[in-house]
Amino acid sequence: MLHRIARTAFIASLTTALAGGVLLIAWQALGLATGDAGILTAPNGIFKTVLCIAASIASIAAYLLVHVKAARPASHSKAGTR
Template identity: 80%
Template sequence: MLHRIARATFIASLAAALAGGVLLIAWQILGLAAGDAAILTAPNGLFKTILCIAASISSIAAYVLVHVKAASPAHTPKAGTR
């Protein structure tokens, strides 16, 4: 159960962090191309804070995934045993 929650949290927060990072880079490229410092520094407030939080949640969920085992089916016979 905890493994599924951690996995879903990891995937969602990683996707949010990566998509936000791509958007941040595109935004800064637009600011550089326009030569406008206001556009370049605009995402430094709340947007960058949300990206950092999403990346932190993703890293915590990845740590939990490493240390929590997935639930294995109850009655799966192992190969080569009787």
């Protein structure tokens, strides 16, 4: 169960961090192209904080995924084997 929770948290937070990173780069490229310093510094508030938190959650979930075993169905012993 912990493996499933960690996997879900990893996928959601990694998707958020990567999509937000792409948006951040596009936003800053727009600011550079227009020469507007306000556009360049605009994402420095809550947007960047959310990206950092999402990346941190993804890294913690990735660590848990490595160290927590996934639940596997119980293996059935074959009849007649010793």
